[in-house]
Amino acid sequence: MAPNKSLTRRRFVTLTATTGTSLALAGCGADQLPAETDEDQTETDTETSSTHRRAQTTREEHEVDVEPGSHPRTNYQLDVHDKRWNTYPLWIDQNGRIYGRSGTDVTVSDDWYHTTEVLFSFEEIDDDHVQMVIVPEGGNIIAAVGGRGDTGGRIYRLHDDLSGAEKLYQFEYGRALPGMGHAVYDDIIVLSCYALSDFEANQHANEVILSTDGGRSFNRILEAPLKTTDAANLHVHDVEYDPYADRIWVVVGDNGNTQLYWSDDRGSSWEAIAEQGEVTMLTQIAAFKDCVAFGTDGTPEGIIRWERKGANDKPDGVDDLVRPYIKIETDPTDDTMEMYARGRWHIREDDGRELCLMAFGYSPMDTGTDSVVLASVNGAEWYELYRTQTRKILLTTVLGPLSMDGPRRTVVSDSTQSEGYQVNATVPKFWT
Secondary structure: OOOOOOHHHHOOEEEEOOOOOOOOOOOOOOOOOOOOOOHHHOOOOOEEEEEEEEOOOOHHHHOOOOOOOOOOOOOOOOEEEEEOOOOEEEEEOOOOOEEEEEOOEEEEEOOOOOOOEEEEEOOOOOOOOEEEEEOOOOOOOEEEEOOOOOOOOEEEEEOOOOOOEEEEEEOOOOEOOOOOOEEEEOOEEEEEOEOOOEOOOOEOEOEEEEEOOOOOOOEEEEEOOOOOOOOOOOEEEEEEEEOOOOEEEEEEEOOOOOEEEEEOOOOOOOEEOOOOOOOOOEEEEEEOOOEEEEEEEOOOOEEEEEEOOOOOOOOOOHHHHOOOEEEEOOOOOOOOOOEEEEEEEEEEOOOOOEEEEEEEEEOOOOOOOOOEEEEEOOOOOOEEEEEOOOOOOOOOEEEOOOOOOOOOEEEEEOOOOOOOOEEEEEOOOOOO
16 A cells, blocks of 8 residues: 555545435446456465565554544555465354365365365365355354356355265355355345346346255245346345344345345345336445445445334335435545445444444456445444555455454455455444
8 A cells, every 4th residue: 555645545434415316326237246257267376575564554553442423534554465365265253263265165264364274175066166155153154156157056054074065055047255145143144146147048146045044944035026138237236134123135236127125024025115227226235223224336436324213114215225325535536436335244242332344346347446445333424444555456355353342353355356365454443
C-alpha cells in the first residue's frame, strides 16, 4: 500500500440520506460476478521477494476504541501474505481451526493458515475440485465439490472418523462459492449455487437448499424462476438466515431477472418484494437486529439498508431498498470504482452484540483496482477497515473474528484468484 495516498482514500464510509424514487444501479453482466480460475492451473509454490508486508502503522497504534458515528480517519494495518499458494482458507470453526481447499483436498490449519495439512482428499470419491468448506457449531464438516461444467456441484458431509464422505445433495447446475451464497446459524445451513447461465441449454444456477440438522441432510427449498433471457443470467447471488425473524432471505440476479425473496416458514412458501426484475442488483445480505443490509453491485458502490420496525416487519416494495445507503468513498478523480459486495462474515454474541464484515472488490473485467472491507455492529454505521489499493489482491472471502472480544483477528483472502494472496488484520474495537 502506497503510504502517500490521499486521506480521501482512507476515509471510512458516508451515510447518505437520499430522497426521491428508486435508484437504478448498474447490473452485473456475464463477466461481473466471481470469475474463478482453476486453482490447479497454478502449481508453483514460490514466494515473491517478501513473504509479509506491513503498513507503517503498528498494531498498538491500530488498536484504538472507535466511537460509532465518529468516522475517524486512520492508516491501514495490514499483514499481506503474497506467497503464491495453491491452497485457500475458506472457513474458521469455533475452535479457531481454519479449513481450506487445494485441488481435490480439504486442508486444515491450526496456526492461522501459515501452515496447512491435508485433512481429507476427494481424489478417489469425486475427482473434482473442492469449492467450499463449512463447519457449523455441531462440528460436521461440509464440503462442496465440483460444479464448473454441465454437471452440478455436489454437497458432501465428511464421516466423523474421516474414513469417507456421504453425498447429501447435487445441484442441477452450478456450484457453491467461497464468498457468496451461504449462511450458517447453529444447526441451520442455507446454501445456493452459482454459475453463468446457458439459456440455450436451459441451464441456470437457481437452486437454494437448506439443512436444519447441522449439515446431516439438505433439501431444496427454492428454484428461482426465469423471467427473461434478455438478462445476462439467472442465478442466485446470496442467501441469509435471519435469526431475529426466523426468516430466510435470497437475492437473485441479473438485471431483468433480479428478485428479493424471503420465507418465514423455512422455505415452504415465499414472498417477493416486487415483480421480478424491478429490484436493483444485490449481491450480499446481512441481517441485523434492527435492519437488513444489502450489499450492492453498481454505482454508488456500497450498502442499501432496510430498517425494520420489528421481527415480523416485511419490506413494502422496492422503495424500501433505496434510502439510506452507505456509499464507499472513492478517489475524487474516479467516481466509479466498479466494486461490488463479494463476501461477508457475521457473528452474533449471546449478550446481543453483533459484528458483520463485508468485502467489496472489482469485477475482473473492469478497470478498478481497489478492494475494501467494511464493518458494522448495527447495520447503520459502517466503517472501512482495509483497502488493498492493488489489483493483485481481490478480496472475496472474509473469515473471523470468532468473538467481538479478545484478539479479533481476521483473514481476508482472494480465493477466486489463482495467486492465493491473503490479508491478515485485526478489527479495531469500535463498540461500547
